[in-house]
Amino acid sequence: MHWADHTAMRLSKQYDSQVIASGITPSGEFHIGHLREILTAEMIHRACLDAEIDSEYIFIVDSMDPLRRVYGFLSEEYQEYIGYPLVNIPAPNPDGTPNHEGGNYANHFLQPFLEALKEIGVHPKVVMNHETYDSGDFATKIDLAIQNKDKIHEIIENISGRELPEEWFPYNPIGSDGSMDGVKVTGYEIPYVSWIDRHGVEGRSDIRKADGKMPWRVDWAARWGIHGITCEPAGKDHGASGGSFDTGIPICELLGSKPPGKMVYEWIQLKGSGPMSSSSGNTIGPIEALNLVPPEILRYIIARTKVKKHIDFDTGPSLFETADEYERLVSNPPSGDNLNKKKMVARDTILGSLRLSQVNRGDDPSKSIAGVSFRHLAMLAQIKSNDQDIWDSLNKSKHINGEPNLALIGRLSRMRNWIEGAHFPENARIKIQEKMNDENKEKITKEQRIFLLSLLTKLENCVWSESQISQLIRDTTKELEINPREGYVALYLLIIGRDYGPRIASIITELGKEETIQIFSKSF
RNA sequence: GGGUCUGUAGCUUAGUCAGGUAGAGCACCGGGCUUUUAACCCGGGGGUCGCGGGUUCGAACCCCGUCAGACCCGCCA
Numbered sequence: 001m002h003w004a005d006h007t008a009m010r011l012s013k014q015y016d017s018q019v020i021a022s023g024i025t026p027s028g029e030f031h032i033g034h035l036r037e038i039l040t041a042e043m044i045h046r047a048c049l050d051a052e053i054d055s056e057y058i059f060i061v062d063s064m065d066p067l068r069r070v071y072g073f074l075s076e077e078y079q080e081y082i083g084y085p086l087v088n089i090p091a092p093n094p095d096g097t098p099n100h101e102g103g104n105y106a107n108h109f110l111q112p113f114l115e116a117l118k119e120i121g122v123h124p125k126v127v128m129n130h131e132t133y134d135s136g137d138f139a140t141k142i143d144l145a146i147q148n149k150d151k152i153h154e155i156i157e158n159i160s161g162r163e164l165p166e167e168w169f170p171y172n173p174i175g176s177d178g179s180m181d182g183v184k185v186t187g188y189e190i191p192y193v194s195w196i197d198r199h200g201v202e203g204r205s206d207i208r209k210a211d212g213k214m215p216w217r218v219d220w221a222a223r224w225g226i227h228g229i230t231c232e233p234a235g236k237d238h239g240a241s242g243g244s245f246d247t248g249i250p251i252c253e254l255l256g257s258k259p260p261g262k263m264v265y266e267w268i269q270l271k272g273s274g275p276m277s278s279s280s281g282n283t284i285g286p287i288e289a290l291n292l293v294p295p296e297i298l299r300y301i302i303a304r305t306k307v308k309k310h311i312d313f314d315t316g317p318s319l320f321e322t323a324d325e326y327e328r329l330v331s332n333p334p335s336g337d338n339l340n341k342k343k344m345v346a347r348d349t350i351l352g353s354l355r356l357s358q359v360n361r362g363d364d365p366s367k368s369i370a371g372v373s374f375r376h377l378a379m380l381a382q383i384k385s386n387d388q389d390i391w392d393s394l395n396k397s398k399h400i401n402g403e404p405n406l407a408l409i410g411r412l413s414r415m416r417n418w419i420e421g422a423h424f425p426e427n428a429r430i431k432i433q434e435k436m437n438d439e440n441k442e443k444i445t446k447e448q449r450i451f452l453l454s455l456l457t458k459l460e461n462c463v464w465s466e467s468q469i470s471q472l473i474r475d476t477t478k479e480l481e482i483n484p485r486e487g488y489v490a491l492y493l494l495i496i497g498r499d500y501g502p503r504i505a506s507i508i509t510e511l512g513k514e515e516t517i518q519i520f521s522k523s524f
Numbered sequence: 525g526g527g528u529c530u531g532u533a534g535c536u537u538a539g540u541c542a543g544g545u546a547g548a549g550c551a552c553c554g555g556g557c558u559u560u561u562a563a564c565c566c567g568g569g570g571g572u573c574g575c576g577g578g579u580u581c582g583a584a585c586c587c588c589g590u591c592a593g594a595c596c597c598g599c600c601a
Contacts, residue, residue, distance in 0.1 A: 006541085024601065037601045068599060161526080161597065216599080233601095240596030241527040266529070266594085267601065304537090308529060310594070312536095321536075321550055328549075346538050346547070372563090379562055397563060428562085474559060488560060503561040 001345060002352025003307055004047035007263070011044075011231055014261070017054035020045040021232040022124070023220070025062040026086055026106045028071055030113040031283040032298075032313055033268045035120075039302040040233040040265050042122050043356045050355070058227060059124035063087040063106040064133055064213040066180050083181030085174070085213070087130045106130075116286035120295040121359035129219075132226065136208035139191060141222035143207060144255050145170040145214060146188050155250050156217060160242045169193075173205035173212035180212065221248040225257025232260050233307065239264030266310040284313065292418045293323060294411055296368045300326045300357040315423035323374040329354055330365045370408040372399045374415070375428065379502045381415045382430045383510050393506070432511065433497045435522035440493040447482050448490035449524075454480065455491075456520045464513050470505035494523060 001009075011018055022041040024034055041057060048055035064085045070078045075096040081089040090098040091108030102108060106128075114126065132138055145152060149170055157164055167184065175183040175197030182198030193212065194204040205211035214222060224232070238244045245262050252259035270284065289298055292315060301322060305311050312318070333354065334347040354365045370377075372394060380390045390412065394400045400408065418424050436444075444452075458472045477487040489499045495507060495516075508516050 022601090025599090027600080031601090033601050035601090040601095065599095235601035236529070236595060237600060238596090239528070242597045243528090264529080265601080269594090309537095310530075318536075318550095325536085325549060334548090341544095342539050343547075349538070350548090376561070376563060383561090393561075397561065399563080430562095470559065484558090485560075492560095500560080501562065503559095503563090505559090506561070 002047070002303075002349050002356065004043040004303075004356055005051065005348075005352055007044045007231070008047035008051050008053060010261075011048065012051065012053045015230045017056075018045070018048050018230045019056050019058060019228045020048070021058045021060055021227060021229045023060040023062060023223075023232065025065045026109040026113075027065065027067070028073065029109060029283065029285055030116075031285055032289050033283075034113070035286050035289075035298070036265060036268050036302055036311070037233065037235065038117065038122055038124075039120075039299060040307060041231070042124070043303060044231060044233070046356060046361050047352075049361065057124050058127050058229075060127045060129055060223065060227070061106065061110055063104075063110075063128045064130040064210065064219075065216075067105070081179075083179030085130060085180075085210070087128070088178060112285075112287060116290055119290055119359075120286070120298060121361070127227070129213075129223070130210045132223070133213060134210040137226055138214070138222060139208045141226060141255050142171055142214060143190055145218055145222065145251075146193075148254055151254060152218060152251055155254070156247050159247045159250070160217075170218045171205075171207065171212055171214055173203075175199070176201035176203055183212075217244045217247050218251055220244055221251035221259070222255055224248070224252045224259050225255055228257075229260050231263060233263045233265050236264050236266055263307070265307045268311045268313050270313055284315065289313075289315075290414075292414055292421070292423060293319065294368070294407070294414060295359050296357045297323050297326050299359070300353060303353040303356045315418075316425035317428070320374045320378070320425070320428065326354075326357070327370065327373060331369050331371075333365070368407050370405070370411045372408065372411075374411075377412060377415050378419065378424075378428050379430070381412060381419055383502060383507045385510065387412060430496055430501065430507070432507075432515075433495060433519060435519055436494050437497065440497060441523075443493060443499075444490055445486070447480065448486055451476060451480055451482055451487050452490055452494060452520065453524060455487075456517070456524075459508075459513070459520075460517060464509065466505050466509040469508050473505065495519060 008018075020041045022037050024030070024037060038059065045055050045057035064087065066083045066085060067078065067081050067089060069082060070076065073096055074092055075098070077098055078089075078092075078096075081098075086106040087104050089105045090100050091102040091105050093099040093102070117124070146169075152170055153164055153168055156162070169185040171185070171193055172180045173183050173185065173193050173195045174180050175195065176199060177197065179197075183195050184197075185193055185195050186202070187194045191207045192204040193207060194202070196202045213219060223229070234245055239262065245264070249259045249262070286298075301311065301313070304322075329350060334350050358365055358368070376399070377390075380393060384390050384393065387409075391400070391404050394404070395402070404412075419429075455472065455476045458476060459469070462468050462472055473487060473491070474484065477484045488504060491504045492499050492501045495504065495511075501507070511519075
């Protein structure tokens with residue numbers, strides 16, 4: 001059974017209806033790591049719906065979280081905003097300076113991410129956490145937390161093993177300058193928390209407003225109750241023993257609610273360069289990823305991997321493999337009855353992955369079949385600049401019959417992006433040689449050499465079309481009575497520097513007469 | 525130091541929760557097709573399930589130990 005279906009089953013035994021949640025702090029550019037958070041939750045949500053379990057999926061944006069430091073992509077001017085809720089500070093310009101007309105910081109990073117989610121078929125109910133504070137929905141929990149301040153203090157110290165300062169308080173008010181840093185609580189009388197800030201200014205915060213927030217570990221536990229969350233997969237950082245999940249459970253209970261069960265997912269790493277991090281620039285954004293691969297394959301990458309396994313996201317060769325694997329499975333899904341238990345489980349797991357990879361819930365996976373492997377399309381896209389030529393070629397090779405479908409058109413345009421970008425795998429790249437290198441010259445026999453020279457004279461005076469060129473190659477091998485294979489190998493060595501490759505006549509046609517002849521004449 | 529997760533074929537992995545003959549794909553090798561598209565079709569080899577013990581009629585699966593990797597215990601998906 002697929003992990004999402006399994007989780008859905010488990011949840012249905014505990015609660016009648018589900019609220020599945022994700023939570024992310026919009027402190028910088030979103031990356032595909034965040035996509036795992038979102039998709040893990042969203043797939044469980046879909047699995048619930050598919051099992052006819054009532055379910056809602058919410059995405060809580062931690063817009064009240066303070067700016068913790070000046071990240072690498074920000075200018076020094078952000079120093080003054082440290083400690084401010086992200087929703088209250090200006091968005092950065094591309095150069096990192098604050099843009100006072102550009103809306104707030106949280107939204108700046110959130111909006112493009114939501115756009116990407118739409119394309120991936122994720123339509124969450126978005127909850128801006130600052131609005132939950134501002135609406136007063138947090139007030140009861142804040143009051144309870146303050147009343148139980150010592151117990152919460154103890155829970156955090158005991159479970160996380162970390163010492164909290166004496167003056168620790170389960171509510172951080174915003175001071176006179178807008179920052180939560182250096183604000184000391186001096187008293188509490190419902191609904192006001194009074195304080196003195198680092199400038200010596202005194203004031204009070206209304207717990208029914210966004211005048212402050214609870215610290216992370218308490219905030220998280222409180223919101224489980226406020227939204228009635230039954231499942232919130234958490235990154236393994238939160239899942240560690242003594243981490244915020246472990247402290248959240250008793251705190252949530254203390255605040256009068258039933259916590260969700262613990263569920264922890266592994267991180268996505270960029271192959272070879274460790275965990276993703278916006279500050280180190282070691283990141284691929286969801287938008288960038290969508291420019292390379294179709295959304296269903298992005299979903300498939302998450303769906304096919306068990307939650308507790310880490311994913312190496314590799315924009316190179318293994319992306320080809322995964323994409324082709326998807327294509328294969330979709331066009332030829334596992335089936336059959338009378339299987340033993342293990343095979344049935346395996347079959348259902350794969351079918352589950354395909355089902356959950358669909359952009360729209362309930363879509364027939366076969367609609368996303370492009371009918372061509374990524375590898376093959378990559379090759380065509382490199383040797384043919386005109387899309388129509390590619391459709392013609394695919395018709396000729398019987399990959400498609402007639403006009404290309406939408407899936408295929410979208411795939412080709414992404415393929416062209418991929419090829420142009422830095423992420424395209426080198427071994428799939430076709431490199432046209434300037435001339436034959438010495439190493440390859442040695443590989444060539446005398447007959448092959450004669451073949452190439454003879455072909456050259458024919459090419460100089462022919463009509464430049466693929467069928468003509470193809471014909472000339474075959475004619476020449478016949479005339480010289482050499483094995484056609486030998487002739488092709490010689491041509492491949494000459495033009496792309498390897499002894500095999502895609503249909504050579506296509507490449508030559510695409511190169512044009514002048515350039516082709518150049519390669520020939522520079523080589524001999 | 526304390527803890528969590530992961531370890532199955534060269535690579536990616538299914539199967540571990542409910543013990544019952546280790547199963548795929550990629551890659552590789554061989555064959556076919558033949559106008560050589562890196563396409564397509566057929567076949568094949570390849571696994572002491574990290575290691576050691578225990579429980580059991582029977583262990584990849586349960587228990588104990590051990591090794592390796594990743595991560596957490598301030599903030600991070």
